[in-house]
Structures are given as structure tokens and as C-alpha cells.
Amino acid sequence: MTSLVDRYLLFRIRRHQxxxxxxxxxxxxxxxxxxxxxxxxxxKEDAEDxxxxxxxxxxxxxxxxxxxxxxxxxxxxxxxxSIADWYRQRSMVPHRSLAVTFDPETASYQSQAEEIGDNxxxxxxxxxxxxxxLVMGSLERLKDDYRDVLMLRLxxxxxxxxxxxxxxxxxxxxxxxxxxxxxxxxxxxxxxxPVIAPSASEERSETxxx
Amino acid sequence: xTDIYKTIRELRGHERGIKPDPAWVRAAREQLLMQVxxxxxxxxxxxxxxxxxxxxxxxxxxxxxxxxxxxxxILALVTGGSIASVRAADRSLPGDALYMVKLVAEQTQLxxxxxxxxxxxxxVEFTKRRVQDLNAVIASPVGGKEARVxxxxxxxxxxxxTLQDQLKSVGQDPKTSRATAEAAKVVDxxxxxxxxxxxxxxxxxxxxxxxxxxxxxxxxxxxxxxxxMNALGVLVDARKNxxxxxVVSDADLTASLVEHKExxxxxxxNVLNLATSANPVSxxxxxxxxxxxxxxxxxxxxxxxxxxGTAALAKxxxxxxxxxxxxxxxxxxxxxxTKLKEASTKSFQAQTQIESxxxxxxxSASSSLVVPASGTTTxxxxxxxxx
Numbered sequence: 222m223t224s225l226v227d228r229y230l231l232f233r234i235r236r237h238q239x240x241x242x243x244x245x246x247x248x249x250x251x252x253x254x255x256x257x258x259x260x261x262x263x264x265k266e267d268a269e270d271x272x273x274x275x276x277x278x279x280x281x282x283x284x285x286x287x288x289x290x291x292x293x294x295x296x297x298x299x300x301x302x303s304i305a306d307w308y309r310q311r312s313m314v315p316h317r318s319l320a321v322t323f324d325p326e327t328a329s330y331q332s333q334a335e336e337i338g339d340n341x342x343x344x345x346x347x348x349x350x351x352x353x354x355l356v357m358g359s360l361e362r363l364k365d366d367y368r369d370v371l372m373l374r375l376x377x378x379x380x381x382x383x384x385x386x387x388x389x390x391x392x393x394x395x396x397x398x399x400x401x402x403x404x405x406x407x408x409x410x411x412x413x414x415p416v417i418a419p420s421a422s423e424e425r426s427e428t429x430x431x
Numbered sequence: 432x433t434d435i436y437k438t439i440r441e442l443r444g445h446e447r448g449i450k451p452d453p454a455w456v457r458a459a460r461e462q463l464l465m466q467v468x469x470x471x472x473x474x475x476x477x478x479x480x481x482x483x484x485x486x487x488x489x490x491x492x493x494x495x496x497x498x499x500x501x502x503x504x505i506l507a508l509v510t511g512g513s514i515a516s517v518r519a520a521d522r523s524l525p526g527d528a529l530y531m532v533k534l535v536a537e538q539t540q541l542x543x544x545x546x547x548x549x550x551x552x553x554x555v556e557f558t559k560r561r562v563q564d565l566n567a568v569i570a571s572p573v574g575g576k577e578a579r580v581x582x583x584x585x586x587x588x589x590x591x592x593t594l595q596d597q598l599k600s601v602g603q604d605p606k607t608s609r610a611t612a613e614a615a616k617v618v619d620x621x622x623x624x625x626x627x628x629x630x631x632x633x634x635x636x637x638x639x640x641x642x643x644x645x646x647x648x649x650x651x652x653x654x655x656x657x658x659x660m661n662a663l664g665v666l667v668d669a670r671k672n673x674x675x676x677x678v679v680s681d682a683d684l685t686a687s688l689v690e691h692k693e694x695x696x697x698x699x700x701n702v703l704n705l706a707t708s709a710n711p712v713s714x715x716x717x718x719x720x721x722x723x724x725x726x727x728x729x730x731x732x733x734x735x736x737x738x739x740g741t742a743a744l745a746k747x748x749x750x751x752x753x754x755x756x757x758x759x760x761x762x763x764x765x766x767x768x769t770k771l772k773e774a775s776t777k778s779f780q781a782q783t784q785i786e787s788x789x790x791x792x793x794x795s796a797s798s799s800l801v802v803p804a805s806g807t808t809t810x811x812x813x814x815x816x817x818x
Contacts (some may be wrong), residue, residue: 240467247460255451269451273459280467359435375439406435 227292234283246292247276253377254300260372261304271307275299294386297373301387362409367402374399465531524568525586526579548614551597555621558594561587562628569635577641584647591654594618595661602665612669612678615662622659623690626652630697642790649786653779656694660772663687667768684764691771696752698778702745705785706738741784748777
């Protein structure tokens with residue numbers, strides 16, 4: 222059903238340049254794209270800027286080309302490329318500092334509970350932030366592809382074929398990557414230290430064995 | 432590791448999950464759809480833009496600031512707009528469909544300006560335009576005036592804050608460069624002009640405008656005064672630096688100090704005039720918001736923050752201005768600047784307080800405004816004419 226709604230909205234955008242249909246696409250995916258971007262950039266403001274840019278680029282592309290079939294994957298792909306461009310423009314290695322931190326003073330992300338100001342839920346928000354920081358502290362030590370596949374699969378709940386489209390790999394490669402990412406995460410927690418991604422040939426040979 | 436996977440899964444869709452700020456989501460949506468509709472050549476696009484613009488306003492400038500958005504806007508203008516539409520946008524007013532195009536074009540210029548001092552000079556020029564836009568909207572017979580004026584004052588305050596932040600960042604360099612000194616000179620001069628211009632704006636505001644708008648204009652004036660004082664501080668520091676020393680001559684500095692003194696004296700005199708009309712009703716007001724030195728603080732009214740107390744603060748400011756004059760006559764510029772900052776802070780603090788009292792009481796803040804003749808300062812109850 223999800224893909225039917227998206228396909229209908231895409232049709233409305235292409236055939237009728239329906240801005241309201243595009244608004245609905247925004248409503249459906251802004252939170253997911255924001256979350257995906259936020260966890261890779263140093264500040265909430267940067268994440269907001271990138272997220273806005275993702276949707277604008279999506280609209281512009283949809284006006285010119287008609288080869289997008291899966292809009293969700295397309296949005297994630299634009300987001301990934303935008304993040305890479307962001308770091309490239311700053312001549313930076315992808316920043317490992319998180320926009321989401323544990324320190325209540327410096328955290329750029331606020332849960333809705335904190336915004337509402339309810340002290341009881343504020344405590345839960347702090348605990349959640351601590352959990353998230355712990356998780357992200359582990360994930361951020363992984364290589365980009367490993368981290369992406371884990372987040373897309375576990376956080377966003379995307380199926381492997383959609384993840385494949387986002388990461389521009391085959392579904393088989395993505396399954397292998399996911400398997401390796403989980404192993405790497407387990408290794409990290411057991412031994413600590415950096416994780417080295419396999420070479421492209423190692424990935425290909427493992428895919429062939431599938 | 433099972434725990435980490437479980438935690439990650441729980442983060443998805445859980446109320447403790449990562450969610451964007453709802454206000455940002457709404458504002459970004461409106462901004463996005465406005466951009467989208469600008470690329471669609473339909474007759475109803477202008478009407479749709481006007482409506483989304485009115486709703487979009489609060490967080491728009493934050494979205495506009497980002498370099499990614501600016502680059503996308505350049506693309507949008509090139510692919511969807513034309514030179515003619517940007518020219519047409521130059522004449523637009525707050526609330527018009529093309530006003531955002533105007534602001535985006537300015538943001539683009541800023542983003543393409545490499546150095547902070549040059550950006551400051553450009554930004555202060557744009558800030559002056561915001562004051563002109565505000566005055567134009569007040570004077571024009573447009574529909575939805577209150578919403579437009581509100582939008583214009585919000586933008587103006589944000590622009591003044593941006594300038595303040597830029598000045599702070601360049602001012603932190605202990606060795607003020609020539610470029611910074613030149614920029615600070617421009618900011619100082621133009622910010623004082625903004626203070627003077629907003630005095631007239633307050634007088635021109637229709638009496639039935641919302642109290643938040645009146646307060647916004649008053650706050651903007653205080654912000655501009657504070658900005659000007661900070662720029663003056665940068666100029667004084669520049670004189671201690673050999674490289675930048677010749678950018679600010681003694682005559683320049685003295686002229687600037689005189690301008691600042693006049694503006695502060697004008698504010699103090701305004702307070703004393705307004706205090707007369709506010710005094711009977713000040714007991715009904717329980718708190719006052721005062722914007723001083725870039726912060727907006729709501730202060731519970733005590734006896735000292737009543738109209739009487741505010742008038743006393745204004746008198747104190749006038750006394751301090753008298754000391755400034757004496758120091759200037761003795762060519763003691765550094766101390767004169769310190770005293771001037773003190774006087775200016777007191778004057779504008781008192782002005783903001785008295786205007787808040789008056790707004791809260793429902794009396795028009797401009798109804799008792801008596802403008803001292805130019806070149807006249809009132810100090811310690813006596814009147815003297817500045818040569």
C-alpha cells in the first residue's frame with residue numbers, strides 16, 4: 222500500500238505538477254530523512270538545511286526526469302549524496318562528532334518531551350538520549366556503508382531492495398553488507414577499535430557464494 | 432549486542448525517537464512549497480504564494496541562512512525564474528509573493544561574499560532596506576497590513592541580531608584588521624541611522640497595531656543602538672592596532688561619539704516625556720520586557736521599574752551624558768566611550784521599559800512623544816545647544 226500511495230503521488234507530480242502531492246511526499250518522509258541526516262552531521266541546523274535541500278532537489282529532478290519509481294529510496298539517495306557533498310565542500314573527512322549528544326547543555330536535538338517541559342517525560346527523554354548516544358557511539362565507529370545499512374535496516378525499517386536502491390548496490394550485496402556490519406558491530410563491542418571494511422573484490426566473492 | 436539492535440529498533444517510531452522540530456517542519460514545508468510553486472507557471476501561483484508566505488514566516492530566515500538552501504535557490508531562480516522576476520522582486524514589500532525572492536537574492540549575495548567584514552557591510556545595507564520596507568508597508572494602503580508589518584519587524588530584528596553576532600565574531604580578534612575596522616565604521620554609522628529612522632517609524636505606526644508589533648519596533652531600535660555601540664567599541668580597539676589605526680581618525684571618532692550622544696539623549700528625553708503619561712497606570716502592569724544588549728528579559732515590575740523608576744533611570748542617563756560631554760571636551764576619548772556606553776544602555780533600557788508600560792496600559796507609545804530640536808541636549812535639567 223505504501224508504494225501505491227507514493228506511485229500515485231509521483232503520477233500527480235509528473236502529470237499535473239501537483240505541489241500539494243509533493244507536500245504529501247514531504248509529510249511522509251521529512252522525519253525519516255531528517256533523522257537519517259541528523260545522525261551524520263555535526264549540528265541540527267546543518268541537518269535541517271540539508272533536509273530542506275533534499276526535497277527541493279527531488280522536486281527539481283522530478284520535473285526534468287521521469288525515471289524515479291521509488292521516491293523514498295530516491296530521497297535517501299539524494300540525502301546521502303548531499304551529505305557527501307557537504308563534507309567535500311568543507312574538505313573534511315566525514316565528521317564523527319554527533320549532532321545527538323548526551324550532554325543536555327550541548328545537545329542540538331531535543332525530544333518532544335523536553336520541549337513540552339514535562340519533568341517526568343523529560344527524565345525519560347534524558348534516558349533515551351543516553352541510550353541513543355551509546356548506540357551511536359558504537360555505530361559511528363563503523364565504516365560509512367556498514368553504518369548506513371544498519372541504520373536504514375534497523376532504524377528506518379527499510380527492506381533490502383529499497384536499501385539497495387539507496388546505496389546503488391544489488392540486493393545481494395546489501396544483504397552481505399548487513400551481515401558484515403552486524404559482525405563488525407559485535408566485534409567492536411567485544412574488542413573495541415576501528416573496523417576495516419572489506420575490499421570490493423572480497424564483497425563480490427562473498428556475493429557470488431550466496 | 433542484542434541490546435543495541437533492540438535499542439535501535441525501539442528508537443524507530445518510539446516517542447523517544449529522533450524527531451525534527453515541528454515548527455521547523457511546518458516552516459520548511461511552506462518554504463519548500465513556495466519554491467515549488469514558483470517554478471509552476473500557473474495563474475493561481477501568486478495567490479498561493481501569498482497565503483503560504485503569511486503562514487511561513489517565523490522560521491523562514493533560519494532556513495534561508497543555510498548555504499545548501501542558497502545554492503538550491505540559485506538553481507531555482509535560474510531554472511524557474513528570470514532576471515525580470517528578480518528585478519520585479521526589488522519593488523516588492525513584506526507579504527508580497529515576490530518578497531521572498533528579494534530576500535533569497537540578498538542571501539545569495541551574502542553567501543557569495545567571501546569575507547566576514549564585507550558580509551557585514553552588505554548585511555547592514557540590507558538591514559537599512561528592511562527599515563525602508565517596514566516604513567513603506569506602514570505608509571502604503573495594502574491589505575493585511577498588520578501581518579505584513581509584523582513580518583517586517585520580525586525580519587528586521589533577526590537581521591540586527593545577525594549583525595550583532597558577526598560583529599562579535601570579528602571583534603574577538605585581538606588584532607583588529609583594517610577590513611574589520613572599515614566594516615565596523617560602516618555598521619556604526621548605519622546603525623545610528625537605523626535608530627533615528629525607527630524613532631520615526633514608532634511615531635508613524637497606526638495606533639491600532641498589535642502591541643507585539645509596537646514592542647518589536649521598540650526592541651529593534653534598542654537592538655540597533657546596542658549594535659552601534661558595539662561597532663563603536665570595535666573602532667576604539669582598532670585605534671590601538673597599528674594596521675588599522677588610520678581607518679578611524681580622531682575627527683571620525685569624535686563625530687561618531689557626538690552622534691551616539693545625541694541618540695542616547697533623545698531616548699532619555701523621550702522617556703521623561705512618556706513617563707508623565709504612563710505614571711497613573713503603571714501600577715496595573717506587573718511585568719516588563721526589556722531588551723538590553725542583545726537579550727530580551729522579562730522583568731517583574733517592582734516599585735523601581737514603574738514609570739517613576741524609569742524616569743529616574745533616564746535622568747541618570749542624562750547625568751552620565753553630561754559626564755561624556757565633559758570627557759570629550761577634555762579629549763579623554765577612551766573614558767568618554769565607556770561612559771557613553773553606560774549612558775546609552777540606561778537610556779534605551781529606560782525607553783524600552785516605559786514603552787512596555789505604555790503598551791501594556793493601552794496608551795499609544797507615540798502619543799506623548801515630544802522630539803527635542805536637533806542639536807539640543809537636555810542635561811541635568813538644563814538645556815544646552817551642541818555646537
